[in-house]
Amino acid sequence: MRLHRSILHMLSSRARPRDKSLPKDLRLQRWKVVKGDTVMIVSGKDRGQTGPITQISRKTNCVYVKGLKLATKCVPKSDESPSGTTLVEMPIHVSNVALIDPSTKMPTKVRLELHANPETQRKELRRYAVGTGTYIPRVPDLSYQEAWADGDADTDPDVVNKVSFEPRAGVAPFPVGVMSEIKNRYKKHY
Numbered sequence: 241m242r243l244h245r246s247i248l249h250m251l252s253s254r255a256r257p258r259d260k261s262l263p264k265d266l267r268l269q270r271w272k273v274v275k276g277d278t279v280m281i282v283s284g285k286d287r288g289q290t291g292p293i294t295q296i297s298r299k300t301n302c303v304y305v306k307g308l309k310l311a312t313k314c315v316p317k318s319d320e321s322p323s324g325t326t327l328v329e330m331p332i333h334v335s336n337v338a339l340i341d342p343s344t345k346m347p348t349k350v351r352l353e354l355h356a357n358p359e360t361q362r363k364e365l366r367r368y369a370v371g372t373g374t375y376i377p378r379v380p381d382l383s384y385q386e387a388w389a390d391g392d393a394d395t396d397p398d399v400v401n402k403v404s405f406e407p408r409a410g411v412a413p414f415p416v417g418v419m420s421e422i423k424n425r426y427k428k429h430y
Contacts, residue, residue, distance in 0.1 A: 261299035268301050272339065272350040272367060276379035279337040280347040281308060290340060294329065302331035341369040342376060350376065 273279060273293060280290045286308045295304040310327040317324045338347035349370040356363045367376040405413065412419065 262301060266301075267298060268334065270352060270365070271296070271298070271334070272352065273303060273334065273337065274378050275381050278340045279303070279305060280340055281305065281332065281336060282338050282347065283336045284309065284332070293337075297331060300331060301334050303334055303337060304329045304331060305337065308332075339367075339369075339376065341372060341374055343369070343372050343374045348372070 273296070275293050275296055277293050278290055279293060281287055289308055291305040291308050293303050294306045297303070306329070309330045309332055311330045312325050313328045314324060315321055315326050320326075339350050340346070341348040350367050351370055352365045353368060354363055355366045367378070368374065369376060407413070414422070
């Protein structure tokens with residue numbers, strides 16, 4: 241059921257979800273931190289503690305750091321939470337975290353430089369620590385691979401690697417009947 245906006249403004253904020261995203265002109269265009277980076281919190285109750293970034297919210301300019309800035313959340317009682325409460329990570333504004341320099345293990349400011357790969361001539365933005373000039377590579381996010389598992393419908397690697405077609409001169413790759421089924425019979429041939 242959708243309500244008209246004249247009625248929606250009379251309802252409490254609990255009844256209607258509030259959009260917490262920033263306007264597009266206030267969102268960061270270039271992010272110097274990515275998921276998986278180790279950062280140090282520079283302000284707030286967890287100041288001085290380090291941890292990896294688990295999530296980034298580009299709509300609110302915030303990051304979530306594993307095990308830091310925890311808050312208690314009420315949840316239904318279950319075997320995992322018999323007390324009915326659990327700890328959740330809260331967002332931290334990106335200006336309140338500093339990237340860790342891999343060479344000194346200290347927080348550092350980051351500068352972005354355009355780098356061209358000499359072999360492919362492909363350009364990319366690279367991150368460098370301001371104090372030491374150390375290159376800080378982006379950590380690839382491979383967390384999706386943890387859920388990978390072989391199932392009943394998966395094809396065996398031996399079958400995939402088997403060569404099933406050997407090209408010969410004068411022999412079409414498909415039988416004639418298959419080619420007639422594939423071609424578009426509605427296409428006009430002039």
